[in-house]
Amino acid sequence: MEKRRVRFAPSPTGPLHMGGVRTALYNYLYAKQVGGDFILRIEDTDSTRFVEGAEEYIIEALRWCGILPDEGVDADGRIVETPSEKHPHAPYRQSQRRGIYRQYADYLVEHGFAYYAFDTAEELAAMRAEAEAQKRTFTYNWQTRTQLRNSLTMDAAEVQRRLAEENNWTIRFKMPEDRIVSMDDMIRGHIEVNTNTLDDKVLWKKADELPTYHLANIVDDHLMEVTDVIRGEEWLPSLPLHYLLYEAFGWQDVQPRFAHLSLLLKPDGKGKLSKRDGDRLGFPVFPLKWVNAEGEVTRGYREDGYYPEAFVNLLAMLGWNPGTEQELFTLDELTKAFSLERVVKSGARFNPDKAKWFNQEYLRQRTTEQLVADFRALNGDKLAGFDDKFVGGVLDMMKERAHFAFELWDLTSFFFEAPQSYDEASVNKFWKDEVKEIIPQVRTYLEGVASFDKDTLENGLHELISGNEWPMGKVMNTLRLFLVGVSKGPGIADMMAILGKQEILSRIDNAIAKLG
RNA sequence: GGCCCUGUCGACUAAGGGUUCAGGUCGCGGCCCUCUCAAGGCCGAAAUACGAGUUCGAAUCUCGUCGGGGCUACCA
Numbered sequence: 001m002e003k004r005r006v007r008f009a010p011s012p013t014g015p016l017h018m019g020g021v022r023t024a025l026y027n028y029l030y031a032k033q034v035g036g037d038f039i040l041r042i043e044d045t046d047s048t049r050f051v052e053g054a055e056e057y058i059i060e061a062l063r064w065c066g067i068l069p070d071e072g073v074d075a076d077g078r079i080v081e082t083p084s085e086k087h088p089h090a091p092y093r094q095s096q097r098r099g100i101y102r103q104y105a106d107y108l109v110e111h112g113f114a115y116y117a118f119d120t121a122e123e124l125a126a127m128r129a130e131a132e133a134q135k136r137t138f139t140y141n142w143q144t145r146t147q148l149r150n151s152l153t154m155d156a157a158e159v160q161r162r163l164a165e166e167n168n169w170t171i172r173f174k175m176p177e178d179r180i181v182s183m184d185d186m187i188r189g190h191i192e193v194n195t196n197t198l199d200d201k202v203l204w205k206k207a208d209e210l211p212t213y214h215l216a217n218i219v220d221d222h223l224m225e226v227t228d229v230i231r232g233e234e235w236l237p238s239l240p241l242h243y244l245l246y247e248a249f250g251w252q253d254v255q256p257r258f259a260h261l262s263l264l265l266k267p268d269g270k271g272k273l274s275k276r277d278g279d280r281l282g283f284p285v286f287p288l289k290w291v292n293a294e295g296e297v298t299r300g301y302r303e304d305g306y307y308p309e310a311f312v313n314l315l316a317m318l319g320w321n322p323g324t325e326q327e328l329f330t331l332d333e334l335t336k337a338f339s340l341e342r343v344v345k346s347g348a349r350f351n352p353d354k355a356k357w358f359n360q361e362y363l364r365q366r367t368t369e370q371l372v373a374d375f376r377a378l379n380g381d382k383l384a385g386f387d388d389k390f391v392g393g394v395l396d397m398m399k400e401r402a403h404f405a406f407e408l409w410d411l412t413s414f415f416f417e418a419p420q421s422y423d424e425a426s427v428n429k430f431w432k433d434e435v436k437e438i439i440p441q442v443r444t445y446l447e448g449v450a451s452f453d454k455d456t457l458e459n460g461l462h463e464l465i466s467g468n469e470w471p472m473g474k475v476m477n478t479l480r481l482f483l484v485g486v487s488k489g490p491g492i493a494d495m496m497a498i499l500g501k502q503e504i505l506s507r508i509d510n511a512i513a514k515l516g
Numbered sequence: 517g518g519c520c521c522u523g524u525c526g527a528c529u530a531a532g533g534g535u536u537c538a539g540g541u542c543g544c545g546g547c548c549c550u551c552u553c554a555a556g557g558c559c560g561a562a563a564u565a566c567g568a569g570u571u572c573g574a575a576u577c578u579c580g581u582c583g584g585g586g587c588u589a590c591c592a
Binding site: 009010011013043044045046048049117119120121124125128132135136137139168169170172185188191193194197198199201202204205206207208212213214217232233234235236237238239240260262263265267268270271272317318319321323324325327344345346347348349350351353354355356357358398400401402411426461462465472473474475476477478479480481484486487488489490491492493 | 517518519520521522523526527528529530539540541542543550551552553554555556584585586587588589590591592
């Protein structure tokens with residue numbers, strides 16, 4: 001089989017949405033599975049929607065996820081502008097390929113597949129409004145084009161004059177009359193559409209000297225020898241046009257195969273997942289943090305504390321499954337297991353809780369060394385006086401409770417700082433006369449323990465308390481309160497063993513002094 | 517409105533006409549463990565949108581209805 005070549009072709013109109021990352025991921029997995037190439041192409045034919053920094057964001061997001069393209073981006077993470085052996089189809093930015101497209105648009109006009117149109121946007125908008133008022137649908141196609149201002153209705157001289165003098169004309173595709181376009185989608189199967197429901201799409205804009213998406217996309221996919229197009233479902237309605245364009249160019253025998261992915265839906269209510277949902281429900285919708293021109297900050301998975309492996313994993317499982325009960329996959333495992341046949345056809349509602357669960361699983365898989373590094377990166381100054389062995393011991397004991405590394409400080413702070421205050425409800429509950437008499441005796445016992453390890457302390461404390469018929473719960477909870485300040489944390493003996501005798505005795509003394 | 521896609525527990529999904537009074541995971545509830553909080557273990561509630569048809573047999577095939585999504589720009 002020929003080498004598979006797939007592409008991810010986003011527009012730099014803002015930060016890349018997590019749905020876009022998923023599309024990129026599926027392309028990557030599909031290509032890598034068979035040793036194919038993953039290409040990045042920037043579709044920036046609409047200069048009015050260009051957003052500064054968006055292109056860099058896209059590349060950085062892919063890099064963070066570990067799915068950087070083979071072609072289109074250089075080692076420094078820049079879009080390639082000059083052809084080379086590794087990047088033969090450069091430039092990979094459509095705005096820099098403007099010289100390429102015109103000949104293809106002209107070809108279509110010369111061979112009767114397209115025509116020049118001189119209607120203004122205002123005229124067409126007015127016609128659409130009028131049609132709507134009459135509860136009709138205005139479609140620019142064979143039924144209406146003969147009454148409109150275009151090269152089909154004007155004489156050749158007039159057309160030439162307008163082409164030379166006017167600056168706002170377009171080239172439109174001449175959608176055939178009453179034809180069934182028969183298409184295949186790798187996920188959805190066979191699809192048929194009647195061309196009567198389609199309109200004469202604009203392929204070229206004189207004002208910009210640039211093609212629109214449809215033309216640029218087909219031409220570039222062909223020129224870049226793309227074999228498979230995996231893209232979002234929003235492109236499905238354009239598929240007949242794309243088929244017809246391949247046919248018009250005579251490329252139908254080498255046209256790519258298509259797969260249209262369903263969209264990501266909001267966690268609740270109706271509609272597709274949007275930035276608003278993230279703000280409203282408290283989760284990121286974008287891979288990385290983004291600050292727009294107005295200084296408005298949008299949160300990202302990376303900055304929210306997600307591991308890229310977890311993010312990739314959760315994205316992969318949103319609309320695909322391996323057919324087994326396995327849910328945790330490395331990128332390599334995904335590459336081996338992935339198949340378009342197992343991509344789900346219906347839209348996937350995003351579930352933030354499950355996203356957190358994925359991160360928790362990845363946090364648990366981290367080695368102690370990795371976790372210590374994560375933890376120090378977040379809490380450096382507070383940990384200055386503690387060595388890796390101590391920090392690692394604390395984290396090993398507590399990591400099971402965290403979904404994110406940033407939660408670890410709240411979970412473990414009492415190992416690094418003695419409590420400054422004591423939870424009032426717990427004090428009222430446990431610090432009673434009976435216990436006030438017992439605690440000093442426990443302190444005396446602790447002071448005399450020769451081997452201050454977990455098992456010795458655990459057994460010793462239990463024997464001491466039950467031997468004296470003291471109330472186990474009250475005594476232990478009081479000790480916990482004195483050591484931690486609140487009613488939470490690991491086992492008392494575990495804590496004592498890690499903190500050491502001096503620290504334990506000092507915390508007990510402080511608490512007694514403070515609470516009286 | 518028109519066109520296209522789509523419809524299994526609250527969510528992600530499995531089951532490709534009989535092996536299914538529908539399985540797993542997240543979430544939810546309960547119990548156990550226990551010095552607290554977690555974690556863990558065990559158990560539980562929870563779905564084939566609806567209606568016809570095909571068939572000995574339908575979650576699975578067909579049609580209709582309803583729901584959801586997308587497109588309907590000189591945006592991508």
